[in-house]
Amino acid sequence: MQGSGPGERQVARNSRAEYKLSRAELVAAAVEQNREIWVRLGMRITGNRHDAEDAVQEAVSRVLAGVGDLPDVESAGRYLTRSVNHCAIDRVRARSRLTSFAEPGEPGPRLGSVAADQEERLVLREEETAEAAQVGEMLRRLKELPEAQREAVELLVLREPPLKLREASDLTGAPISTLHSRLQSALGNLREMLSENVH
């Protein structure tokens, strides 16, 4: 590059190093404060600690590799909370894909957690198969919801990016309280199926 001598390049390298170090320090501080909470969030989403810890690790890596300004530890914490959430959901999604493609009767592979022995893997396989059946049933029930409830689910939950209640209210013309009721009813109907399967 013309006009950029060795001294200037050295300055640029130093700036980048300082920037990365600063980002890494902020992330490290946020992790130290909140790691256990994020692992609990991951467990709530994935259903097991191993996947939850992997999700937190992956989220930290993503945030460290990211670009953009992280002004303080709180911002890093917010960023990481969202990232842990996404990574954990990604793991649930990946797990179900692996289950779908596994041969019948064979234990499905699990990201980041190779089971200790065959028996344990078979148990995991059974759980994943049950999970896949539950997902299929939930999607069937989703199709049977009344149109207004389906719309609430699509706008508030599935749309990328999802709408806030007020935005959805502006878009549909339905009052916020009505959207509340519709989403609650939809979740209630889908949740019933979960309860039926569990009990």
Add this chain to the structure above:
Amino acid sequence: MHLSTEDLLDLIHGDTQVEDLDEQLNHMDRCRECADAYAVLVTLQAHREDALEALREAEADPTPNTIPFPTQAPRANRGWASKHLRLAATIAVAALLAVIIWTSPILQRGELVPASDLQAELVDLTTDQFVDTIGRPSSDAVRRAGEEQLLEGARQALLADQPEHVLELLSTVPPAQSDADYFRFYMGVAHYLAGQPEDAVTVLESLGDGSDSAILRQACWYRANALLRLGRTDESLQILDELAAPRLGLGAENFLFVFGSEAEALASEVRELLASTDAPR
């Protein structure tokens, strides 16, 4: 107190503040209802593409709503345990429907509830066979079966977000004694959803303390919302505060179940609005 809809949506989208996360996770450790609701959201998010595809399919090929009515209170109270009585009721439904179809212009336009499986089973059953089997239904059985059919039709229309149809449907038959509360409840909710808050308040107010507890709290929720629309904030806040108070016995078995926290959230939203605008109550 349960997690609000906003809490659950923030959680699933990763927008929860870290400082609130611990408390909400603790709540879900204790509360099966919220944990299950969150599990549903996680499943939907994890299978987002499949869920969107399911919604597209549903839109392209609408099928009749087959969701069961969670509130079983009216049926449980009737004591129709006898098999013969049940059969009598189903026959009576068919008989009443025949009369209504014969006389009602609405039904002749084909706008009412689709025939249920139950009615389809009755098509081949002749009157003689019926009499041989169980005898003729009493007029009371006919009336009650008709009520049940109408209530089910109203419920389906509400679930399908067709409040005007509920009003049309229920206006064809005057409320009967045994299910008057349910008629009024559906009518009141339909008025509210149809943008007629004044009528909603009038009808829902008529549900007294002696009404079925399964609908009373829901009726109060809609009445509070209708009052808000009418600008009667003091009355609305009083109801919302009562709903927000902890109370046992409200669960997912109710139809449009309302969490106490929803009422509390709405009440505080209204108060904040009043404080910020200094609007006259």
